[in-house]
Amino acid sequence: MKTVYIFFFILFILPASGSLLSQGNNDSTASTEKTEWEMKEYYFVFLNAVKDRPKIDSAEAMKIQAGHLANIERMFNEGKCRLAGPFFDAGEMRGILILDVASEEEAKIELGMDPAINSGRLVPVIKKWYGPAGLIVEPKARK
Numbered sequence: 001m002k003t004v005y006i007f008f009f010i011l012f013i014l015p016a017s018g019s020l021l022s023q024g025n026n027d028s029t030a031s032t033e034k035t036e037w038e039m040k041e042y043y044f045v046f047l048n049a050v051k052d053r054p055k056i057d058s059a060e061a062m063k064i065q066a067g068h069l070a071n072i073e074r075m076f077n078e079g080k081c082r083l084a085g086p087f088f089d090a091g092e093m094r095g096i097l098i099l100d101v102a103s104e105e106e107a108k109i110e111l112g113m114d115p116a117i118n119s120g121r122l123v124p125v126i127k128k129w130y131g132p133a134g135l136i137v138e139p140k141a142r143k
Contacts, residue, residue, distance in 0.1 A: 040131070040132075042099060043098070043101060043104060043127070044129035045097040045098070045111065045126050046124070046127070047094050047124055048124075048125055049092055049093075049094050049122065054119070054120055054121075063115075064116050064121060067115035068114055071115070080100055080101050081098070083135065083137055084098070098135065111126075
C-alpha cells in the first residue's frame, strides 16, 4: 500500500510544487515548451461506509476483508484497477479505487464481485474521471 501513497505524491504533489517553484523563475534559459498530456476516462470509485451496516463477528469481518482485497487484486491483475487504497480515518469515505473499464456498467459488474459491497459493509459511489492515460502502479516485487 505504500506504493499507492508514493504514487499519489508523484502524480499530484510533485507536479504542483514544481509549477509553483517555476513561476518565480525568470531565467531566460527556462524552457517555454508546453507539456502535453494524453488523457482518458477512468471511473473513480469512493467506497463509503454503510451507516446501519449489519453487525458481524470478527472472524466474518476478516473473511469479508480478505475477499475484498482479493477482488481488488484480481481487478489489478486484469488491468481493470489502476489504483486503490484506504483512508486513514474512520470517516464515511473508507477508500478509493480508480477503475480502467469501458463503461460505468462494467465498473458496477466488477464492484458487484466485492464481498464488502455484497455484504452491505461498503457502498460504492462511482464518478467518471478524466485522468492521465497510462496510469500504472507497479507492485513491489515479491521475494
